[in-house]
Amino acid sequence: MASQAEDQRSILSTVSVHPSSDTITKLVKRIRALTYRLLPVEVELNDITAATSSIITPEVVAAYAKAGGDFREAVPFCLLRARSTFLDEGSANPADYEESQCRATACEVLARRMVHRFPKDRLPSVMSGRFRWRTSDGGESASASALEVAIDGHCTIFLSSNEAQSVVNALWKGLWVQKNNEDERNDIDYIEYHHPPETGSGFWKHFNPDRLSVPRYQSIFRVVIWFVFLFIYQMTIQSPADATDPLHEFDGWEIALYTMAFAFLLQELIKAFKTYGLATNPLVLLSFWTIVSFTTYVLLLVAFGLRVFGTRLEDDDDDRAKLHFRSFQVLSCVGPLIWIRLLTVFEGYKVIGVLQVVVFRMLRESAIFFILLFIMAIGFAQALYALDTADGETNSTGFLVNSLLQALLMSPDYGDYMQPDPRFGYPFGLIIYYSWCFIVGIVLVNVLIALFGSAYSDVSDNATDEYLTFFAGKTVDLIRAPDHFVYQAPFNLIEIFLIAPWEYVIPYDSYVRLNRYAMTVLFFVPLTLIAVYESAIHGSGRLHNYFAEPIPEDEDDPKVINPTSDDPAGEITRVPFDELIKAFPDTTMTESAVILEKISSLRRQLEQLEKELKK
Numbered sequence: 001m002a003s004q005a006e007d008q009r010s011i012l013s014t015v016s017v018h019p020s021s022d023t024i025t026k027l028v029k030r031i032r033a034l035t036y037r038l039l040p041v042e043v044e045l046n047d048i049t050a051a052t053s054s055i056i057t058p059e060v061v062a063a064y065a066k067a068g069g070d071f072r073e074a075v076p077f078c079l080l081r082a083r084s085t086f087l088d089e090g091s092a093n094p095a096d097y098e099e100s101q102c103r104a105t106a107c108e109v110l111a112r113r114m115v116h117r118f119p120k121d122r123l124p125s126v127m128s129g130r131f132r133w134r135t136s137d138g139g140e141s142a143s144a145s146a147l148e149v150a151i152d153g154h155c156t157i158f159l160s161s162n163e164a165q166s167v168v169n170a171l172w173k174g175l176w177v178q179k180n181n182e183d184e185r186n187d188i189d190y191i192e193y194h195h196p197p198e199t200g201s202g203f204w205k206h207f208n209p210d211r212l213s214v215p216r217y218q219s220i221f222r223v224v225i226w227f228v229f230l231f232i233y234q235m236t237i238q239s240p241a242d243a244t245d246p247l248h249e250f251d252g253w254e255i256a257l258y259t260m261a262f263a264f265l266l267q268e269l270i271k272a273f274k275t276y277g278l279a280t281n282p283l284v285l286l287s288f289w290t291i292v293s294f295t296t297y298v299l300l301l302v303a304f305g306l307r308v309f310g311t312r313l314e315d316d317d318d319d320r321a322k323l324h325f326r327s328f329q330v331l332s333c334v335g336p337l338i339w340i341r342l343l344t345v346f347e348g349y350k351v352i353g354v355l356q357v358v359v360f361r362m363l364r365e366s367a368i369f370f371i372l373l374f375i376m377a378i379g380f381a382q383a384l385y386a387l388d389t390a391d392g393e394t395n396s397t398g399f400l401v402n403s404l405l406q407a408l409l410m411s412p413d414y415g416d417y418m419q420p421d422p423r424f425g426y427p428f429g430l431i432i433y434y435s436w437c438f439i440v441g442i443v444l445v446n447v448l449i450a451l452f453g454s455a456y457s458d459v460s461d462n463a464t465d466e467y468l469t470f471f472a473g474k475t476v477d478l479i480r481a482p483d484h485f486v487y488q489a490p491f492n493l494i495e496i497f498l499i500a501p502w503e504y505v506i507p508y509d510s511y512v513r514l515n516r517y518a519m520t521v522l523f524f525v526p527l528t529l530i531a532v533y534e535s536a537i538h539g540s541g542r543l544h545n546y547f548a549e550p551i552p553e554d555e556d557d558p559k560v561i562n563p564t565s566d567d568p569a570g571e572i573t574r575v576p577f578d579e580l581i582k583a584f585p586d587t588t589m590t591e592s593a594v595i596l597e598k599i600s601s602l603r604r605q606l607e608q609l610e611k612e613l614k615k
C-alpha cells in the first residue's frame with residue numbers, strides 16, 4: 001500500500017522537485033551501484049537494446065524508478081549522467097571498456113523506458129528540469145537538463161524515442177517555448193505557448209516579437225539572411241579589375257559585407273560564450289559548422305584588415321597595391337565556405353541530414369589519419385632536409401613541402417630525387433622519397449578509407465536514429481543560450497550598440513518595452529509573415545488539419561476496440577476484442593521468457609495436483 005501511494009503521489013504531483021547537487025550525486029551513485037548488480041559481467045548489446053530484452057524488463061525499470069524515492073523525475077537525468085560516468089571509466093580503463101559500454105547502454109535504455117512511463121503532462125518537466133552535480137574536485141557542475149545531457153552525449157537511443165521527439169518537435173514548431181527562470185540555478189522550463197491576452201484576436205494575436213525565438217522561424221530567417229549575405233559577397237567580387245585597383249575606395253557592397261561578417265562573428269562568439277557555461281561537454285562547441293563559420297568570418301576580417309592597412313599608405317606606394325591585391329585574394333578564398341553553408345537549407349530533409357552526419361563522423365574519424373600523417377611527414381621532411389643541407393646549401397624547403405604534398409595527393413614527382421647530384425644525397429634521397437610514397441599511398445590512405453567506411457556504415461546502419469539525434473541537437477542549439485530578445489545578425493549590432501546599454505539606465509519594464517518596439521520595427525516583415533502563417537493555419541480548419549500532426553486514437557477506448565454499427569447489413573463486434581487477442585502471442589517477452597513462463601505455470605499446476613493427491 002505504501003508503494004502504491006508513493007507511485008500515485010509521483011504521478012499526480014504538479015510541482016517539480018529540485019534536488020540539490022549533493023542529492024543528485026548520491027542518486028547517480030545509487031544508480032551506478034544498481035547497474036553493477038544488474039550487469040556484473042559483459043553481455044551482448046543487442047540483449048540490452050532489444051524491445052523484448054530479458055535484462056531490461058518492466059520489473060527492472062520499476063525498480064530503478066523506485067530507487068529515486070521522492071525524486072523520480074530526476075531519475076532519467078541521473079541515468080544519463082551515470083551513462084557518461086561509465087563511458088569515462090571505459091576510456092580510462094581499456095580492459096573494462098566493453099563492460100562499461102554495456103552498463104552505459106543499459107542506463108540509456110532505462111532512461112528511455114522510464115520516460116515512456118511518465119504522464120504526458122509531466123514530460124516537459126522531466127525533459128527540461130535542470131540539475132547540478134558534484135564534480136570530481138568537489139565543486140558544482142553547470143546546470144543541465146536530461147534533454148541537454150542526452151544531446152551532449154549523443155544518446156541516439158534516448159533521443160530517438162517518441163517522448164524525446166515529441167518535446168523536440170513541440171519546441172521546433174513553437175508549441176512549447178523555453179522559459180528562462182531568473183534564479184541562481186539557471187533553471188529553465190518548457191511551457192505551452194499561449195498568446196498574450198492583450199494582443200487581441202485574429203492576425204494581431206499572432207503578431208508577437210517573441211515568436212522570433214521559435215527554432216523553426218529562426219532557422220528560416222537565418223537562411224534568408226545567408227542568401228542576402230551570399231548575394232552581397234557575389235556583388236563584391238564580381239568586378240576583379242575594380243576590386244584590385246589600389247585606388248579603389250570602399251563601396252557600399254564591401255561595407256555591407258564586412259559589417260555583416262563582423263555581426264556574424266559577434267553572434268557566434270556570444271553564443272559560444274553562453275553555451276560553454278551550460279554545456280556538460282565543452283567539445284560540443286567544436287562542431288563542423290562552428291569551425292566553418294569561424295573560419296569564414298576570420299578570413300573576411302583578415303581581408304578587411306589588409307584592405308584597411310592598404311588604404312593608410314600613399315597612393316603611389318607599391319605596398320598599397322600588394323595589400324589591396326592580397327585582400328582580394330583572401331576574399332576570393334571565402335567563396336567555398338560561404339556556398340557550403342547552403343547545405344543547411346535542406347538539412348531538414350532526412351537524406352541531407354544523414355549526409356551531414358556521415359560527413360561529420362568521417363571528419364572526426366580522420367583525426368587518427370592526420371595524426372599519423374603529421375608524425376610521419378615530420379620525420380621524412382627532416383630526413384630530406386638533412387640530406388639537402390649536407391652540401392652546405394639550404395634552398396629547397398618549399399620544394400620539400402610541395403613534393404611531400406604531391407605524393408600525398410597521388411601525384412609524386414621523382415625527377416629531382418633521381419638526379420645523380422649531391423643535392424639530396426643520391427640515392428638516399430630517392431630511397432626516402434620512395435618510402436614516403438609507399439607509406440602514404442599504400443598504408444595511410446587505406447587506413448583513411450577504412451576509417452571512412454567504418455564511419456559510413458555506423459551511421460547508415462542507424463540512419464533514422466542518427467538523423468533524429470542531429471535534429472534534436474539543431475533545435476536545442478537554437479534556444480539553449482539564454483536570450484530574452486532574439487536579434488539575428490546583422491541586427492544584433494543594433495542591440496549591442498544602441499539598445500543593450502539602456503539595460504543599466506532605465507527600469508526593466510521600460511527596457512522590455514524598448515526591445516519590443518525595436519523588434520517590431522526591425523522585424524516587421526518576418527513578424528507579419530509569421531502572423532499571417534499562424535493565423536491562416538489556426539483560422540482555417542482544413543489548413544490546420546493539413547499541417548497539424550494526426551491525433552492518435554485511444555487504443556483502449558471501448559468505442560475503438562468494440563465499435564457499434566448502425567448499418568442494417570450487420571454488426572462489426574460479433575466477437576469481443578478480448579476474445580480476439582487471446583490468440584496473439586506475447587511479443588513483449590522473449591522466446592526464452594515465454595518458455596520459462598510456461599514451465600513455471602506447469603510447475604504450479606503440478607504442485608497443486610500433488611497437494612490434491614496428498615489429501
